[in-house]
Amino acid sequence: MTTVTVYCGSLRxxxxxxxxxxxxxGAEIARRGWSLAWGGxxxxxxxxxxxxxxxxxxRTTGVIPRSLVDREWADREADDLLLVDGMRDRKAMLEAHGDAFLALPGGIGTCEELFEVWTARVLAMHAKPVVLLDVDGHYRGLLEWLADLHGRGFVSRFALDSLVVTGDVRAALDACAS
Incomplete structure (x- = not known):
């Protein structure tokens, strides 16, 4: 069974x-018979x-820092709700649970999580798929900046190619299975 770790926005x-x-x-993960790990x-x-x-x-596994339990209203309906000490612990736990990583639209926290797991893939610390679901150009500016960094010699072609970018939910989850 595949567990997809999903990063996404949490603001109301x-x-x-x-x-x-x-x-x-979430529905497509379930339809495929997979499990979800997320920020809890x-x-x-x-x-x-x-x-x-x-x-x-x-099956759902939420990972949330103790300090955010009340602030994010922890999802107590999760099959497993894991409380950790801080954000670094959360990211490590989410990485350990995931067979693939999928970033949906989000803000700076989502970007931080994406960059950390993507960097680990580029550095061969894992070989799991890292996918960015970019609907309606949410990440257009970020992707343009990354292409510029490549042109300036700061980001390798391998790094850019190791991030799967799509605007389609099924294609994103298909990429998670590869």
Whole structure:
């Protein structure tokens, strides 16, 4: 069974379309018979993702720092809710649980998680797929900046090629299976 670690936004201010996207990803994970590991929150995209995954029958493992339990309203309906000391522990635990990593639209926390797991892949610390679901150009500026960094000699072609970028949910999850 594949466990996909998903990184996504947790703020309540995100547009409704992103909540629907997160729910679609959760439902598709469940439809494939996979499990979900995520940040353990029950609000915003995190909540939509985990709720849809559970509703479809997927096993869910949430990882949340103790200090965020009340702030993010920890998802106590998770099959496993793992409390850790801090964000570094959360990222390590999520990486350990995942067979693949998928970043949905998000903010600086999502970007940090994506960059850490992507860098580990580039450095051959793991060989798991790292996928960026870029709907409606959410990450366009970031991707342009990365292409510029490549042109300046700071990012290798291998690094860019090791990140799968797609705007389609099924294609993103297909990439997680490879």
């Amino acid at each position: 201010t995100v547009p409704e379309s992103y909540l629907a996207l997160a729910a679609e990803v 929150g029950r609000t915003s995209m995190m909540g939509a993702l985990a709720g849809a995954a559970r509703e479809g029958g997927a």
